[in-house]
Amino acid sequence: MHRLVREVIAPAFDMHELSDSAVLDLPSGGRLALTTDSYVVSPLFFPGGNIGDLAVCGTVNDLAVMGARPLHLTAGFILEEGFPLDFLQKILLAMADAARRAGVRIVAGDTKVVDRGKCDGMFINTAGVGHVPSGIRLGAEQIQPGDRILVSGPLGTHGIAVMAERNGLSFHPPIISDTAALNGLVESLLAVSSGGIRMMRDPTRGGLVTTLKEIAEESNRRLEIRETQVPVLPGVQGACELLGLDPMHVANEGVLTAIVSPEDSRDVLEAMKQHPLGKNAAVIGEVRDEDDQKVVLRTPLGAARMLDMLTGDQLPRIC
Amino acid sequence: MHRLVREVIAPAFDMHELSDSAVLDLPSGGRLALTTDSYVVSPLFFPGGNIGDLAVCGTVNDLAVMGARPLHLTAGFILEEGFPLDFLQKILLAMADAARRAGVRIVAGDTKVVDRGKCDGMFINTAGVGHVPSGIRLGAEQIQPGDRILVSGPLGTHGIAVMAERNGLSFHPPIISDTAALNGLVESLLAVSSGGIRMMRDPTRGGLVTTLKEIAEESNRRLEIRETQVPVLPGVQGACELLGLDPMHVANEGVLTAIVSPEDSRDVLEAMKQHPLGKNAAVIGEVRDEDDQKVVLRTPLGAARMLDMLTGDQLPRIC
Numbered sequence: 001m002h003r004l005v006r007e008v009i010a011p012a013f014d015m016h017e018l019s020d021s022a023v024l025d026l027p028s029g030g031r032l033a034l035t036t037d038s039y040v041v042s043p044l045f046f047p048g049g050n051i052g053d054l055a056v057c058g059t060v061n062d063l064a065v066m067g068a069r070p071l072h073l074t075a076g077f078i079l080e081e082g083f084p085l086d087f088l089q090k091i092l093l094a095m096a097d098a099a100r101r102a103g104v105r106i107v108a109g110d111t112k113v114v115d116r117g118k119c120d121g122m123f124i125n126t127a128g129v130g131h132v133p134s135g136i137r138l139g140a141e142q143i144q145p146g147d148r149i150l151v152s153g154p155l156g157t158h159g160i161a162v163m164a165e166r167n168g169l170s171f172h173p174p175i176i177s178d179t180a181a182l183n184g185l186v187e188s189l190l191a192v193s194s195g196g197i198r199m200m201r202d203p204t205r206g207g208l209v210t211t212l213k214e215i216a217e218e219s220n221r222r223l224e225i226r227e228t229q230v231p232v233l234p235g236v237q238g239a240c241e242l243l244g245l246d247p248m249h250v251a252n253e254g255v256l257t258a259i260v261s262p263e264d265s266r267d268v269l270e271a272m273k274q275h276p277l278g279k280n281a282a283v284i285g286e287v288r289d290e291d292d293q294k295v296v297l298r299t300p301l302g303a304a305r306m307l308d309m310l311t312g313d314q315l316p317r318i319c
Numbered sequence: 320m321h322r323l324v325r326e327v328i329a330p331a332f333d334m335h336e337l338s339d340s341a342v343l344d345l346p347s348g349g350r351l352a353l354t355t356d357s358y359v360v361s362p363l364f365f366p367g368g369n370i371g372d373l374a375v376c377g378t379v380n381d382l383a384v385m386g387a388r389p390l391h392l393t394a395g396f397i398l399e400e401g402f403p404l405d406f407l408q409k410i411l412l413a414m415a416d417a418a419r420r421a422g423v424r425i426v427a428g429d430t431k432v433v434d435r436g437k438c439d440g441m442f443i444n445t446a447g448v449g450h451v452p453s454g455i456r457l458g459a460e461q462i463q464p465g466d467r468i469l470v471s472g473p474l475g476t477h478g479i480a481v482m483a484e485r486n487g488l489s490f491h492p493p494i495i496s497d498t499a500a501l502n503g504l505v506e507s508l509l510a511v512s513s514g515g516i517r518m519m520r521d522p523t524r525g526g527l528v529t530t531l532k533e534i535a536e537e538s539n540r541r542l543e544i545r546e547t548q549v550p551v552l553p554g555v556q557g558a559c560e561l562l563g564l565d566p567m568h569v570a571n572e573g574v575l576t577a578i579v580s581p582e583d584s585r586d587v588l589e590a591m592k593q594h595p596l597g598k599n600a601a602v603i604g605e606v607r608d609e610d611d612q613k614v615v616l617r618t619p620l621g622a623a624r625m626l627d628m629l630t631g632d633q634l635p636r637i638c
Contacts, residue, residue: 005430008404009396012411013418013425022426024391027450030347036393036446040431072343074355076395076444077328085327092331099332106332107341110444111324112359114636120437125395125429127355127446131346317433 002309021062023132031132033068035059038125042317044087046165048158048177049253051124052094057181057253058204058319059126060102064183065200065256067138067190068130070102075109076125081116091122102181104128136190140218142198147287148265149223152185152278153178153255154231155208156247159318160239175235180254185275189258192271196264202256204319207249209295209307211257216293219259224296225285225307249310251318259287321628340381342451350451352387354378357444361636363406365484367477367496368572370443371410375417375425376500376572377523377638378445383502384519384575386457386509387449392418393427395444400435410441421500423447455509459537461517466606467584468542471504471597472497472574473550474527475566478637479558494554499573504594508577511590515583521575523638526568528614528626530576535612538578543615544604544626568629570637578606 010018021035039055049057056073063070075095079088099106161177164170182202189197203211208230216223232240232247240247254277260268265283272278285298295307329337340354358374368376375392382389394414398407418425480496483489501521508516522530527549535542551559551566559566573596579587584602591597604617614626 001430001432005428008408009411009428009430012408012415013428014415018394018425018428020427020429022391024426024448026345026347026349026351027388027390028345028347028349030345030349032345032351032448034391034393034427034448036395036427036444037429038395038397038431038444040397040433040437042437069346071346072341072353074353074446075337076355076357076446078357078359078397078442088327089331092328096331096333106337107343108339108353108355109324109328109332109337110339110356111320111328112357112636113320114359114439117436118359118439119442120433123397123438123442125355125357125444125446127393127395127444129343129351129353129448317431 021066023066033063033066033130033132035062036125036127037062038123039319040123040317041162041319042120043165044121046162046177047174048161049179050091050094051122052091053098054179054253054319055124055126056095056098056102057179059128060104060181060183061202063128063130064186065202067136068132070104070128070130070183072105072107073126073128075106077111078119078123079111079113080119080121081113083122098181102183138199140199140215143219143221143259143287145287145289146262147198147259148262148283149285150258150260150269150281150283151231151255152272152281154233154280155252155255156232156236156240156250158253159250159315160236162318163315171235171239173235175239178252178254180277182254182256182277185277188271188275189268192267193264196261197268198259200256200258204251204253206309207251208257209248210309212295213309216295220291220293222288222290222292222294222296223285224288224298226298228300229282229284231280231282250315340385342385352382352385352449352451354381355444355446356381357442358638359442359636360481360638361439362484363440365481365496366493367480368498369410369413370441371413372417373498373572373638374443374445375414375421376498378447379421379423379500379502380521382447382449383505384521386455387451389421389423389447389449389502391424391426392445392447394425396430397438397442398432399438399440400432402441417500421502457518459518459534462538462540462578462606464606464608465581466517466578467581467602468604469577469579469588469600469602470550470574471591471600473552473599474571474574475551475555475559475569477572478569478634479555481637482634490554490558492554494558497571497573499596501573501575504596507590507594508587511586512583515580516587517578519575519577523570523572525628526570527576528567529628531614532628535614539610539612541607541609541611541613541615542604543607543617545617547619548601548603550599550601569634
């Protein structure tokens with residue numbers, strides 16, 4: 001997928017990468033963040049959410065981690081002929097509820113119906129616009145050696161929840177997707193930092209490792225993670241061991257990672273922990289001097305292991 | 320489809336209608352137009368275009384007819400596993416070319432792959448933002464009795480071109496989709512009018528009749544059309560007769576209809592005719608005093624026929 005986007009799709013539009021978000025200057029002044037995501041999660045309903053709130057939260061989060069205030073979403077529906085009306089209504093209500101809670105409005109929409117067998121129930125695209133306050137400058141180019149790497153919550157719960165539902169597995173206690181809008185959390189972090197938040201990302205598809213690897217490449221730095229500091233719920237840890245998965249490769253939908261200056265890291269961590277979505281927040285590592293773009297995991301015994309994006313999709317259709 | 324959107328989808332978001340476009344005020348000042356459309360056209364390639372340029376032009380046109388200058392698009396791709404790479408590249412090049420010609424940039428994208436048989440080759444969502452210059456006020460509430468109804472080009476060519484390709488029909492001369500970006504045409508119309516352009520629309524799915532019926536409902540007026548004035552290419556007319564279709568119900572992708580004050584209608588018509596996309600432009604009727612929200616067709620013999628949206632989809636997956 002990464003290769004497809006890098007080698008085929010992005011070059012067609014004269015870009016090195018076709019990121020799912022962009023910040024743009026407007027003719028009328030001000031900066032706008034713009035993002036799009038299509039959702040093809042299977043199954044459509046899973047513990048903790050459905051494709052509807054996922055589609056709203058995912059796009060809100062893409063905007064929020066850019067430092068934008070999410071304002072408006074569009075929703076494009078592709079429905080399979082005969083899709084049950086009560087499923088559709090449940091999904092729409094979940095979208096409306098998620099939008100209300102995130103403080104955004106769904107202002108435009110489009111619906112297409114395709115014949116039976118030509119799509120898998122329902123796909124949703126949400127695009128979003130947000131306003132980037134002046135003074136907000138986030139990006140990999142801000143990253144300095146010594147910066148701390150924070151995560152706001154335990155890893156891998158969304159991916160495991162969807163995968164379990166898809167395969168008819170149940171865990172006790174059940175594993176519930178973390179699907180949530182992160183814009184409130186982001187605002188509280190920006191409020192306590194004194195410019196030390198370098199960048200944020202929400203580690204969805206491919207999990208935390210994929211996101212950190214992208215950050216390492218974009219910043220031309222090494223990121224070093226301490227294994228013991230990485231928060232994972234015991235149930236998710238157990239499920240991952242059972243299934244041969246690494247929770248750091250599994251998708252999240254309500255977690256962000258932030259790269260923060262040493263000076264601001266304590267206040268930002270504290271603000272995370274104060275927020276309902278950040279109770280398990282932790283400093284999990286730091287940015288190193290080396291410019292080898294590697295993500296290195298330190299084990300409790302001091303050994304170092306290189307982490308990389310997976311080739312192939314470990315958990316397809318997770319979002 | 321109209322009922323589904325009106326009775327299920329829009330109410331979920333506390334709206335009467337979930338239009339595919341919206342105009343928004345920005346915190347930084349200025350007005351922004353926002354739109355989304357998903358494209359599921361089948362087949363993906365048709366005479367005169369493919370799903371790629373269709374997806375760019377369609378969204379550019381949604382913005383343009385709101386009086387917005389289209390600026391930036393996002394593109395969300397859903398691909399079926401095993402989708403041929405050379406098809407993908409052709410489609411992407413068509414998108415890039417259409418964007419360049421329309422003067423917009425594709426700034427963010429997302430790609431999802433679903434397993435074989437779970438989507439029909441490829442679906443594309445494009446969302447777009449445009450800048451609405453101050454002073455532009457378009458909308459059904461501006462419409463007055465006596466206003467003229469203009470169309471910029473001959474009707475039904477896109478729908479017939481796609482339908483012919485889908486069913487292996489060929490016509491001589493071939494019928495070529497009118498897929499084109501209308502923003503240049505719109506700018507030239509706005510430039511010559513002195514505020515008399517009340518509203519514009521691009522009659523896509525459901526054709527001109529569906530669009531006029533929506534305008535009649537929104538403006539609470541009757542619209543009267545003179546059958547002999549409606550431009551239709553002879554080949555499209557012949558194909559429609561053969562197939563039992565009405566060209567006024569067939570989709571267009573490079574035509575706009577404008578409601579224009581009597582004072583401005585001559586200049587706007589002239590500006591249309593000067594533009595490469597408007598050579599067949601015509602005044603086809605006018606807005607009447609009656610508030611019965613009807614669309615009435617006057618035949619050459621003076622008879623009146625009510626026109627209405629079709630129930631059911633005459634030509635599904637045409638865009």
